[in-house]
Amino acid sequence: MPEISPELLSSVIHPRQSDTHKGDYGRVLLIGGSDQYGGAIIMAAEAAINSGSGLVCVATHSINLGALHARLPEAMFIDWRDRNLGAMIGQVDVIVCGPGLGQSDQAIKLLQLLKVNLTGEQTVILDASALDLIAKNKELMPTRSKLIIMTPHQMEWQRLSQLRIPFQTDSANLAALRALVPGSKGVLVLKSNHTKVFDTDGNIYTNPLGNPGMATGGTGDTLAGIIGGFCAQFGGKVNSVLAAVYIHSWAGDLIGQDHYVVRPTQISALLPRLMKKVAEKL
Numbered sequence: 001m002p003e004i005s006p007e008l009l010s011s012v013i014h015p016r017q018s019d020t021h022k023g024d025y026g027r028v029l030l031i032g033g034s035d036q037y038g039g040a041i042i043m044a045a046e047a048a049i050n051s052g053s054g055l056v057c058v059a060t061h062s063i064n065l066g067a068l069h070a071r072l073p074e075a076m077f078i079d080w081r082d083r084n085l086g087a088m089i090g091q092v093d094v095i096v097c098g099p100g101l102g103q104s105d106q107a108i109k110l111l112q113l114l115k116v117n118l119t120g121e122q123t124v125i126l127d128a129s130a131l132d133l134i135a136k137n138k139e140l141m142p143t144r145s146k147l148i149i150m151t152p153h154q155m156e157w158q159r160l161s162q163l164r165i166p167f168q169t170d171s172a173n174l175a176a177l178r179a180l181v182p183g184s185k186g187v188l189v190l191k192s193n194h195t196k197v198f199d200t201d202g203n204i205y206t207n208p209l210g211n212p213g214m215a216t217g218g219t220g221d222t223l224a225g226i227i228g229g230f231c232a233q234f235g236g237k238v239n240s241v242l243a244a245v246y247i248h249s250w251a252g253d254l255i256g257q258d259h260y261v262v263r264p265t266q267i268s269a270l271l272p273r274l275m276k277k278v279a280e281k282l
């Protein structure tokens, strides 16, 4: 089973051309952040911005607006009850849905809105509460998209796939992935201390990096944002996902060399420098 490698990362991240603008690096819409979990969507948005997405917009509970803009003036905001959200879903390249979304009636409405407004040309990343809601009602799974990426931790995957953690074998995971996204191209990022990535073509990759300092709330929200940023900028494809998984853990390991705890926002802060190193082969 192939390990994700530094060579893979170098093949994805390349130097930017001079004659470009933000429109060339993709638009990401992040949907999540209830009145209880605003930090999750802010961390995901910070990761999407720092990993290079050209434009980032956050659809969240209005209570999070002040905190979002105080932390991330680069991000745009739309109230997740705004009637224009459906149209916006249709206009972006990548949607990250789930960090801190919660499981309210409003959260269910947002998944329904996502499903009906997708164009078929977009990449969708489903994380956290979005996966828990789909576990309860499979009808909420988006069907019209170029690529569907699911990023559960093992407990979320247990709820979604009905595979109890000891029985999450490679073959069972692949079968469950294919059953969840029939007819679509799908990727499963099954997060743990040894994260594995599966795709519906049957490929399985392991992440050789990561450390227990990363066992901090928000580390997964940050990964979802990086995957969003990489898919927006480098294309909605499996290699962009693999590169995101790798750089997230690489950053975590660099911070973990001299920090007992790795704060997710430290991972985001390190990304632009690591990407520069990779792009310029420093």
Ligand SMILES: NC(=O)C1=CN([C@@H]2O[C@H](COP(=O)(O)OP(=O)(O)OC[C@H]3O[C@@H](n4cnc5c(N)ncnc54)[C@H](O)[C@@H]3O)[C@@H](O)[C@H]2O)[C@@H](O)CC1
Pocket: 036, 037, 038, 039, 040, 041, 098, 099, 100, 101, 102, 128, 129, 153, 154, 155, 156, 191, 192, 193, 217, 218, 220, 221
């Ligand atoms: N600052 C914030 O606002 C944060 C909000 N969060 C949100 O909180 C909501 C609930 O998510 P949680 O993940 O906390 O709750 P869950 O109940 O989904 O899962 C957490 C539990 O799953 C178990 N588990 C087993 N294997 C695991 C693995 N490999 N990795 C992680 N957990 C594993 C652990 O017992 C853990 O306590 C989501 O909407 C999430 O996005 C979290 O992202 C944390 C940070």
Ligand SMILES: Nc1ncnc2c1ncn2[C@@H]1O[C@H](COP(=O)(O)OP(=O)(O)O)[C@@H](O)[C@H]1O
Pocket: 128, 152, 153, 191, 192, 193, 194, 195, 209, 210, 211, 212, 213, 214, 215, 216, 217, 218, 219, 220, 221, 222, 223
């Ligand atoms: N012991 C560990 N070793 C390596 N990576 C870890 C470890 N614990 C957690 N991680 C990583 O941290 C992230 C946790 O994701 P998740 O549980 O969704 O966090 P949250 O929802 O709090 O943001 C995953 O990318 C996982 O691989």
Ligand SMILES: [Mg+2]
Pocket: 127, 128, 153, 220, 221
């Ligand atoms: Mg999570």
